[in-house]
Amino acid sequence: MQIGLIIVTFVIAVIGQLTSEKPNKRLIVITIVLLIVASGFQVFIVAEKDKDDIVRNQRLDNLVTGNDSLLARNQSLLIRYDSLSSQNQSLLMKNDSLLRKVTAYQDKLDEYSEDTKTIKEFYHVAQLDPYGKTVVTDGSIRLTTGISRIMEPTIENKDGTTYFKCDEESVGRYKETIEKFPRFPFSYYGMAICLLQKRNDKWRDYANQAVNIFKRTVEIEGHKDVHGQALAFLLRQLETYK
Numbered sequence: 001m002q003i004g005l006i007i008v009t010f011v012i013a014v015i016g017q018l019t020s021e022k023p024n025k026r027l028i029v030i031t032i033v034l035l036i037v038a039s040g041f042q043v044f045i046v047a048e049k050d051k052d053d054i055v056r057n058q059r060l061d062n063l064v065t066g067n068d069s070l071l072a073r074n075q076s077l078l079i080r081y082d083s084l085s086s087q088n089q090s091l092l093m094k095n096d097s098l099l100r101k102v103t104a105y106q107d108k109l110d111e112y113s114e115d116t117k118t119i120k121e122f123y124h125v126a127q128l129d130p131y132g133k134t135v136v137t138d139g140s141i142r143l144t145t146g147i148s149r150i151m152e153p154t155i156e157n158k159d160g161t162t163y164f165k166c167d168e169e170s171v172g173r174y175k176e177t178i179e180k181f182p183r184f185p186f187s188y189y190g191m192a193i194c195l196l197q198k199r200n201d202k203w204r205d206y207a208n209q210a211v212n213i214f215k216r217t218v219e220i221e222g223h224k225d226v227h228g229q230a231l232a233f234l235l236r237q238l239e240t241y242k
Contacts, residue, residue, distance in 0.1 A: 119220055121183065121216075122183060122213065122216045122217050122220060123220055125181075125183050125184050125185065125213070125217060126216075126217035126218075126220040126222070126223035126224065126227065127222065127223070127224065128145070128147065128148075128184065128186075128224065129224055129226055130151070130155055130162055130164075130186040130189075130226060130230075131148050131151055131152050131155055132145050132146075132147030132148035132149075132150070132151045132152070132177075132181075132184060132186070133145060133148045133152075146180070146181070147177060147181050147184050150173050150176055150177050150180070151173060151174075151177055151184075151186065151187065153169070153170070153173065154169075154170035154173045154174065154190060155190075162226075164186075164189070164190040164193050164194070165190075166190075166193065166194035166197060166198075170190070170194075171190075171191070171194055173187075174187045174188075174190040174191045174194075175187075175191070178191070183213060184213075185209075185210045185213035185214050185217065185227070185230070186210075186230070188206045188207070188209045188210035188213070189206075189207075189210045189230055189234065191203075191206040192204075192206040192207035192210060192234065192237075196237065196241070204238065204241075207234050207237065207238055208238070210230070210231075210234055211231060211234050211235065211238070214227050214228075214230060214231035214234070215231065218231060
């Protein structure tokens, strides 16, 4: 703006000298020279300004390009995040599935462990009849056991039916068997029968103990059938005399 005013001033000065009656040639030359210099400087300034504008615009273009690049990278990261999130969700689902399978296997192992424990603890008594004996070969031979030596006098068989005696001696033998052989169910069975006959409410305690053992012995392969029969009888009595 100031350079333009200077140039206009120089032009006016030259015109004034040229139109005067006695023009000062030296002043005219100096003014023209200054006019040329001022014009050149004006062109230089304009060129520099244009150059600055070009640089500024280039920087703006670079910033816009950089911003676009950042946006593109951010979009790429978002896509990768979504992909990783989906993969993580899939892994979590697979993990849950594996955990369920492991839990199921553990439950089965626990069942097998419980079954093994039952067999180990009750296999022997599952082979015994109410006398506490086990039949071998064709059924004609019975092996005497520590249980049978106590229990045998308490039981009598009439017309194929087994009866548990309830006299004082027999009750004492049932109690002795329970103390010495707590997993043998028929001693509890005998006590339950005798107390039920006397309307003694404690019969339920002995009946439930016998039932708990019979439920284990009937699950063992090769158990005596009488175990299942005794279990069914006690369950009926417990249901009848609630």
